[in-house]
Amino acid sequence: MWPYFDPEYENLSQRMNPPRVCIDNTTCSDCTLVKVDSMNKPGILLEVVQVLSDLDLFISKAYITSDGRWFMDVFHVTDQQGNKITDQKTIEYIEKALGPESNILGTKGDSWPGKSVGMHSIGDYTAIELIGTDRPGLLSEIFAVLANLHCNVIAAEVWTHNMRVACILFVNDEATFQAVDDPSRLSKMEEQLRNVLRGCGDDVRGARTSFSIGTTHVDRRLHQLMLADKDYEIGGSVAERNEVIPFRPVITIDHCEEKGYSVVNIKCKDRPKLLFDIVCTLTDMQFVVFHASVSSDGPYGLQELYIRHKDGFTLDSKEEKEMVIKCLEAAISRRVSEGFSLELCGRDRVGLLSDVTRVLREYGLTVTRADVTTIGEQAMNVFYVRDASGNPVDMKTIEALRREIGHTVMLNVKRVPSSASASAKAPQPSRGARKGFSFGGLLGRFWG
Numbered sequence: 374m375w376p377y378f379d380p381e382y383e384n385l386s387q388r389m390n391p392p393r394v395c396i397d398n399t400t401c402s403d404c405t406l407v408k409v410d411s412m413n414k415p416g417i418l419l420e421v422v423q424v425l426s427d428l429d430l431f432i433s434k435a436y437i438t439s440d441g442r443w444f445m446d447v448f449h450v451t452d453q454q455g456n457k458i459t460d461q462k463t464i465e466y467i468e469k470a471l472g473p474e475s476n477i478l479g480t481k482g483d484s485w486p487g488k489s490v491g492m493h494s495i496g497d498y499t500a501i502e503l504i505g506t507d508r509p510g511l512l513s514e515i516f517a518v519l520a521n522l523h524c525n526v527i528a529a530e531v532w533t534h535n536m537r538v539a540c541i542l543f544v545n546d547e548a549t550f551q552a553v554d555d556p557s558r559l560s561k562m563e564e565q566l567r568n569v570l571r572g573c574g575d576d577v578r579g580a581r582t583s584f585s586i587g588t589t590h591v592d593r594r595l596h597q598l599m600l601a602d603k604d605y606e607i608g609g610s611v612a613e614r615n616e617v618i619p620f621r622p623v624i625t626i627d628h629c630e631e632k633g634y635s636v637v638n639i640k641c642k643d644r645p646k647l648l649f650d651i652v653c654t655l656t657d658m659q660f661v662v663f664h665a666s667v668s669s670d671g672p673y674g675l676q677e678l679y680i681r682h683k684d685g686f687t688l689d690s691k692e693e694k695e696m697v698i699k700c701l702e703a704a705i706s707r708r709v710s711e712g713f714s715l716e717l718c719g720r721d722r723v724g725l726l727s728d729v730t731r732v733l734r735e736y737g738l739t740v741t742r743a744d745v746t747t748i749g750e751q752a753m754n755v756f757y758v759r760d761a762s763g764n765p766v767d768m769k770t771i772e773a774l775r776r777e778i779g780h781t782v783m784l785n786v787k788r789v790p791s792s793a794s795a796s797a798k799a800p801q802p803s804r805g806a807r808k809g810f811s812f813g814g815l816l817g818r819f820w821g
Contacts, residue, residue, distance in 0.1 A: 425649075596707070624639050710742050740758055
């Protein structure tokens with residue numbers, strides 16, 4: 374007979390050992406240390422990294438260990454300007470989101486309420502998920518359909534990768550500001566959006582439109598949509614694949630005999646939210662990160678992750694390793710954009726996004742990524758654009774664009790640094806670092 378196990382024991386243990394978070398601005402001169410110490414549970418690393426990513430904090434270094442029943446991490450972070458985290462509201466948010474009052478242990482039900490996107494509350498809405506083949510002008514057509522149906526887009530995230538597009542749109546009724554819940558209206562919306570996605574006529578993988586009822590984190594859901602769509606599949610030779618990805622991440626997977634882990638080494642161009650994208654993909658592929666070391670080497674990010682499948686097995690076959698490498702390559706590349714970013718801020722109105730994206734299309738620009746947010750009555754939108762024909766964007770086009778839409782909204786144009794120049798000198802990940810790896814060393818770095 375199996376011994377009796379009290380289901381309340383786990384909750385009791387979590388209440389007796391609540392999560393601890395320490396915001397340290399004294400140890401390092403150039404960054405803030407965020408130290409998290411908690412009972413371990415599946416997915417906790419992703420939730421912690423998610424909180425830091427939502428604040429747009431840059432993680433330059435991290436030490437992660439979660440073997441056994443305890444989870445201890447230390448993150449070296451800065452804000453978008455490279456400064457320490459000194460804003461008291463941001464510090465209090467981190468302490469509340471990761472500390473004793475948080476829900477990272479899952480004891481308070483759903484930790485991601487459905488009425489917020491990223492850091493901003495957006496009220497009542499209907500969430501729409503779209504995936505299909507990308508083409509110039511597609512986003513303009515999607516926003517035009519919603520405007521014609523008298524729907525206001527209050528938030529949206531759009532990613533494109535490998536000729537596929539995934540969108541999550543949050544809309545409400547333009548008159549009532551409430552979620553759209555009329556079945557006939559929803560059916561009409563779904564049909565028209567699906568027709569737009571099928572507009573190219575040769576979509577082999579198909580287009581999908583659905584209304585989301587869950588509360589999954591937006592960026593994680595976009596990763597899930599594109600992973601399920603197999604956007605990581607690129608045909609052709611190695612040379613052709615490298616042409617598609619000008620700076621392809623260098624990823625290797627080895628076996629750690631001593632501890633029984635698969636060791637994933639990644640070297641790629643460093644950027645914000647890189648750790649989130651990697652941990653998110655590994656988690657959704659049912660892998661657990663037990664230990665990790667994250668650092669930077671000039672423009673490159675270095676990550677060494679000790680993982681196992683959640684059933685305890687390591688990656689042994691060549692096919693399994695190749696699949697994980699392809700999926701991680703895709704996860705890293707989805708958020709990479711080249712060309713220009715257009716930051717627009719102005720009074721929100723129905724049809725604003727349709728008008729702006731129509732102008733972009735008329736000037737021969739295609740949107741590779743978009744982040745749409747509404748705060749109060751202000752629309753704050755960022756579009757990453759490039760020339761639809763693949764040529765460099767002419768500055769005359771940018772200036773004409775500024776004159777066209779600059780009189781209705783504030784427009785800030787930034788050139789996105791190209792990663793292609795780094796491809797010729799992309800160094801291989803160091804294999805020697807792992808020989809000196811010590812779990813005790815990670816623990817020593819935590820509170821030391």
